Amino acid sequence: MKARKLKTQTADLFPASAPAPASAPAPRLSTLSGGLPPAPQAAPAPRSTQLWYAAVFPQQPIPVLHRLSLHAQQFTSLVSIEPPNALLLEIKGSLKLFGSLERLHALIDARWQALALQVSSAVAPSTLAALWCARSGKPLALEETATLAGRLAELPIACTAWDADRLQTLHSMGITRLGELLRLPRAGLARRLGPNAVLDLDIALARQPGPRRAFVARQRFRERCEFETEIDNVAYLGKALEPLIGRCAQFLRERQAGVQTLELKLRHRAGPATRVRLGLASVTSERRRLADVLDQQLSRLELSAPVRALELVSGALQPLSGVSLDAFSRFGNAGGPDTAAQLVERLRARLGENAVYGVSAIPEHRPEAAWRRIHELPLAAALMIGAAMPLDAMPRPVWLLDEPLLLSRQEALHRDAWILEQGPERIESGWWDGKGVARDYYSARCARGAKLWIFQERHTKCWYLHGVFA
Amino acid sequence: MCFGAVKMWMPHECGGRKPKPTPTPTPEGAPEGREPRMGERQPSSLADLLADARVWKLKDASASQRLSPSRPVWSTGRSALDARLPGGGWPTASLVEVLIDATGLGEMQLFLPAFVECQRRADGDVPWLAWIAPPHEPYAPALAQQGIELDRLLVIRPATAMEALWAAEQALSSGVCAAVLLWLKGTDDRWLRRLKLAAEAGGALGVLFRPERHRFESSPASLRLLMTRGEPEPRLELLKVQGGRPGLVDLSVP
Numbered sequence: 001m002k003a004r005k006l007k008t009q010t011a012d013l014f015p016a017s018a019p020a021p022a023s024a025p026a027p028r029l030s031t032l033s034g035g036l037p038p039a040p041q042a043a044p045a046p047r048s049t050q051l052w053y054a055a056v057f058p059q060q061p062i063p064v065l066h067r068l069s070l071h072a073q074q075f076t077s078l079v080s081i082e083p084p085n086a087l088l089l090e091i092k093g094s095l096k097l098f099g100s101l102e103r104l105h106a107l108i109d110a111r112w113q114a115l116a117l118q119v120s121s122a123v124a125p126s127t128l129a130a131l132w133c134a135r136s137g138k139p140l141a142l143e144e145t146a147t148l149a150g151r152l153a154e155l156p157i158a159c160t161a162w163d164a165d166r167l168q169t170l171h172s173m174g175i176t177r178l179g180e181l182l183r184l185p186r187a188g189l190a191r192r193l194g195p196n197a198v199l200d201l202d203i204a205l206a207r208q209p210g211p212r213r214a215f216v217a218r219q220r221f222r223e224r225c226e227f228e229t230e231i232d233n234v235a236y237l238g239k240a241l242e243p244l245i246g247r248c249a250q251f252l253r254e255r256q257a258g259v260q261t262l263e264l265k266l267r268h269r270a271g272p273a274t275r276v277r278l279g280l281a282s283v284t285s286e287r288r289r290l291a292d293v294l295d296q297q298l299s300r301l302e303l304s305a306p307v308r309a310l311e312l313v314s315g316a317l318q319p320l321s322g323v324s325l326d327a328f329s330r331f332g333n334a335g336g337p338d339t340a341a342q343l344v345e346r347l348r349a350r351l352g353e354n355a356v357y358g359v360s361a362i363p364e365h366r367p368e369a370a371w372r373r374i375h376e377l378p379l380a381a382a383l384m385i386g387a388a389m390p391l392d393a394m395p396r397p398v399w400l401l402d403e404p405l406l407l408s409r410q411e412a413l414h415r416d417a418w419i420l421e422q423g424p425e426r427i428e429s430g431w432w433d434g435k436g437v438a439r440d441y442y443s444a445r446c447a448r449g450a451k452l453w454i455f456q457e458r459h460t461k462c463w464y465l466h467g468v469f470a
Numbered sequence: 471m472c473f474g475a476v477k478m479w480m481p482h483e484c485g486g487r488k489p490k491p492t493p494t495p496t497p498e499g500a501p502e503g504r505e506p507r508m509g510e511r512q513p514s515s516l517a518d519l520l521a522d523a524r525v526w527k528l529k530d531a532s533a534s535q536r537l538s539p540s541r542p543v544w545s546t547g548r549s550a551l552d553a554r555l556p557g558g559g560w561p562t563a564s565l566v567e568v569l570i571d572a573t574g575l576g577e578m579q580l581f582l583p584a585f586v587e588c589q590r591r592a593d594g595d596v597p598w599l600a601w602i603a604p605p606h607e608p609y610a611p612a613l614a615q616q617g618i619e620l621d622r623l624l625v626i627r628p629a630t631a632m633e634a635l636w637a638a639e640q641a642l643s644s645g646v647c648a649a650v651l652l653w654l655k656g657t658d659d660r661w662l663r664r665l666k667l668a669a670e671a672g673g674a675l676g677v678l679f680r681p682e683r684h685r686f687e688s689s690p691a692s693l694r695l696l697m698t699r700g701e702p703e704p705r706l707e708l709l710k711v712q713g714g715r716p717g718l719v720d721l722s723v724p
Contacts, residue, residue, distance in 0.1 A: 360620055399574075470576065
């Protein structure tokens with residue numbers, strides 16, 4: 001209902017200088033079920049809130065545009081790829097940083113020239129205006145929306161890159177320039193060319209917002225390196241890996257991100273690829289750390305078959321916090337450039353994940369349950385349980401045996417082999433989870449002079465060795 | 471000087487060159503080409519001489535004077551032992567070797583008070599301790615009881631002795647750890663030298679526990695201790711003390 005009403009209402013011309021504020025949220029065409037967007041109301045808005053830079057790269061495929069977008073992201077956070085061969089940059093927010101529009105425009109253009117790219121660029125307050133100007137090869141740097149329609153009027157209609165049918169229709173109507181098109185009545189234009197054409201014109205004149213999808217950089221690093229000859233030496237493999245690590249580190253730096261896992265795939269002529277998984281103790285983007293861990297892993301590796309290609313795949317990217325940068329490490333003046341996290345990950349890379357751990361105390365009466373290993377970093381996650389532990393009257397031994405060791409009957413009978421020095425301390429606990437204990441603990445000195453922690457099971461009267469004071 | 475004299479006389483004996491007119495070689499009579507301006511090279515003062523790193527100094531161990539602040543010492547918590555160690559405590563940035571056959575003689579009690587003190591004194595970050603290949607599980611409640619900061623303790627369990635040595639070298643030279651404890655059955659001299667260098671580079675105290683049978687092997691450690699059973703206190707003997715005198719230590723004195 002609403003759409004039909006709107007359609008009857010709009011039969012006026014495109015006014016040459018009556019832009020609506022671009023930020024006004026206008027209903028999108030799709031929500032109006034194919035109807036015509038409302039004719040924008042005239043409102044005093046001399047300056048646009050957006051400023052778009054468009055660059056058209058003739059004959060550049062999309063993957064190249066992706067890489068160019070990365071370059072463009074140093075000028076603005078909003079970069080959008082316009083298929084088939086153009087980039088759009090929102091630069092209003094960057095003007096202050098770079099000084100002026102002229103300066104910024106020149107800087108971006110210089111960037112493309114440094115890459116030896118053929119490019120035509122334009123700046124306009126709306127996406128399509130900038131894009132059309134760039135396509136037509138007309139250098140334009142316009143900040144005002146007021147004169148936009150006048151500047152667009154000279155452009156040939158081919159620069160709109162509409163489909164061939166529509167352009168043919170316009171040709172047959174005798175229209176070759178945008179100015180002639182803008183003079184036509186809206187309703188008639190919508191009927192002949194479809195509502196999308198009218199919307200395009202509105203967007204170009206900055207009367208309708210033209211939201212763009214921002215380019216988001218790839219979230220994983222994945223690069224492959226093929227060898228000309230098969231490699232069966234791990235040392236050569238390390239050399240071949242170096243440039244990949246360098247590129248991976250740069251990839252991460254560009255995104256202000258780091259990784260905590262990496263995977264190296266070694267492809268063979270036959271059989272499945274060898275996968276080497278690397279875990280880092282903390283999120284990092286540093287080349288040295290990545291190389292360090294990869295080196296350690298490679299030194300342990302035994303190749304089952306010669307390698308034809310290798311592929312380095314990063315784990316999910318994670319934001320990098322400033323403190324993880326080496327230069328600001330608080331350990332910096334402690335004598336070495338390493339941090340504890342680096343040390344742990346280097347040790348783990350060679351010795352295995354479970355070979356390096358921390359311990360924490362748990363308030364619990366059963367001795368074997370009063371501690372646990374901690375594998376996740378930071379080990380500071382060991383909580384402050386240790387401090388809250390009740391200080392028992394009897395000291396605990398520094399070493400605890402994995403399992404209580406049953407002392408043989410003979411040893412137990414010759415009680416004089418043991419000199420009980422302290423005790424007993426009765427520990428009776430854990431009846432609720434089926435691992436109940438009922439023990440009398442003593443500290444004893446054995447014939448060899450060692451001070452031990454032994455207990456007598458209260459039910460069986462058997463003696464066990466449980467710890468060593470050292 | 472004796473060497474120089476022999477060299478000087480050799481050409482004369484061979485008849486190759488005419489000897490210098492001074493037939494009796496004395497320090498003053500050394501040829502100018504070999505020792506130019508001997509007088510200027512002489513240290514101007516005792517302080518210069520002592521500052522020379524090549525001069526080996528025997529410190530008075532009883533006067534518990536501290537070494538330079540770059541290499542502090544940690545008190546062992548036992549005055550009898552402190553008095554026998556140069557500087558009055560465990561040296562940092564060096565390797566200490568403890569020869570012990572049975573665990574449980576109180577060998578950890580020699581070091582734990584020093585670690586607690588070191589962790590407590592640290593301004594800013596608490597330094598780490600690394601225990602490599604310990605004989606049993608370090609029992610967290612006991613360590614907490616004694617005052618060790620558990621969140622700064624790293625336990626490393628390598629599969630082989632070679633990996634243990636490698637891990638020790640990494641931990642010592644990283645500059646992260648204040649002390650690295652390593653339990654080993656046996657090793658070669660070359661690796662011990664590497665550990666010593668790593669300890670000096672990282673400024674850490676390396677403590678190596680080995681069985682007593684290695685007693686008569688040479689070791690680059692700056693301190694070597696032998697611990698055996700005794701009544702009532704274990705018997706501790708200093709086998710080698712760089713900058714001090716070896717001998718028995720009476721541990722019964724608190």
